[in-house]
Amino acid sequence: MKLEKMVRSVYPNLSPYVCKLEDLPVEEIKQALGLDKVSKLSFNENPLGPSPKAIDAMQKSLTQLNLYPSSNGEAVLHKIAEKEGVTSDSIILSNGADEMIILVAQTFLEPDDEVIIPKISFVQYLASTHLMGSTPVFSPMKKDLGVDLDAILERITNKTKAIFLCNPNNPTGRAIPAEELEVFLSKVPGQVLVVIDEAYHEYADGDGYRSSVELGKRYKNVFVVRTFSKIYSLAAARIGYGIGQPEMVDAINHVRPPFNVNSIAQAGALASLDDDEHVLHSRQINEEGKRLLIDVCEELGLTYVSSQANFVYVDTAKDNKVVFEQLAERGFIVRTLTGYGLPTSLRISIGQPDDMKNFSKAFKEVIQNEEKD
Known part of the structure; x- marks a missing residue:
């Protein structure tokens, strides 16, 4: 069997997700390091866990695992629509935000298309572009690592099909000011899809940030992606959603697999949307951390970077692999950013208050020891 004659031509540009130490579950990290306690600050997870209401709802849903879930997740769609001030036919559910991004690519991208992606941003945009055989066009960042919207505009050609923006951006946490974003959208040709990933939307509360859902009502080429993995802490349940014009949602539904969001995730999402107290507590813990x-x-x-998300981007001015290893020896796992061309930088998720206090001590010790060396 000659695999190269069987797979699609895009295969060489695709890579499987390979777990490094910072990607492993906590128990596996403990085993790998031989430690009894590990604080995992690498995955931008909510340290409080899901809402008690969500846990209760998901547990109750277990008695009906013999039944197929709602294919569209109608109850969840209506609850989101009520919360966001849109119609339910403007929303589509997905198996996490990752699948939403893939579904968008499968719906709109062709091999001859170009897709503009900020140089430092969420890796799924590039992966989905490669999946469809489209050409990624990278735009440079500002000196402060903000998204340079003017640089993106300069790269739009008649081949441009889509633009991906993460707001607040991962891995920097920097938000795009709403006024700048609106001016940008007014200059983007109407036939160019602008996907705005708001995975950290519920954490953002400054730097002129506003959700783009309202902008999507005026600019028909805007599609907003959200997730229940972050502040709602349903990362393992895998549920996300997109908000856009009804005709755009209908187009994506043509490629969305039926029953792509399981009934347990739907139950958890529905209950999470009713627990504002849990969201407020999560924000408070995050801001303090x-x-x-x-x-x-x-x-x-x-x-x-003064992050608008649940993590902080830090330039250690040292080899981040060395800093990572010394923190890991002390039981703290963070995210290295060498893959983004940032060999001295880390992304540090916000954990429980005690974890952050202990991490801060360990971090100072590691950096100060490095300085002495």
Whole structure:
């Protein structure tokens, strides 16, 4: 069997997800490091876990696992529509935000298309572009690692089919000011799809940030992606959604697999949307953790980004692999950003208050020891 004659021509550009230490579940990390306690601060997970209401709803749904779930997730669609001020036919559910991005690519991208992606942003945009055999066009970042919207506009050609924006951006946490985004959208040709990934929307509350759902009502080429994996803490359940014009949603439904979101995830999402107290508590814990981490960065004189998400981007000014290894020895797992061309930078998720206090001590110790060396 000659595999190269069987697979699609895009195969050489596709890579399977390979787990590094920072990607493993906590129990596996403990085993790999020989430690009894590990604080995993690499996956941008909500340390509080799901809403108690969501856990209860998901447990009750287990008695009906013999039944197929709602194919469209009608109850969840109506609840989101009520919350966002849109019609339910403007929303589509997916198996996490990752699948939503893949579905968008499968619906709209052709091999001859170009897709503009900020150089430092979520890797799924590039993966989905390659999946469809389209050509990625990278736009440079601003000096402060903000998304350079003017640079994106300069790269639009008659081959441009889509633009991917993460707002707030991962892995920097920097948000695009709403006024700048609206001016940008007014200049993007109507036939170019603008996908705005708002995975961290519920955490953002500053730097002029506003959701693009309202903009999507005026600019018909805007499609907003959301997830229940972050502040709602349903990462393992895998449920996300998109909001756009009804005809755009209908087009995506032509490629969406039926029953792509299971009944347990739907039950958890529905209950999560009714627990505002859990969301507020999650924000509070996140803000306190960010403030502590930022204070440490300022004390150490390190460059960081005032994140609008549940993580902080830090330039350690040292080899991030060395810093990672020394933190791992102390039981703290963070995200290295070498793959983004940032060999001295880390992305540090916000954990429980005690985890952040202990991490801050360990981080200072590692950085200060590095300085002495």
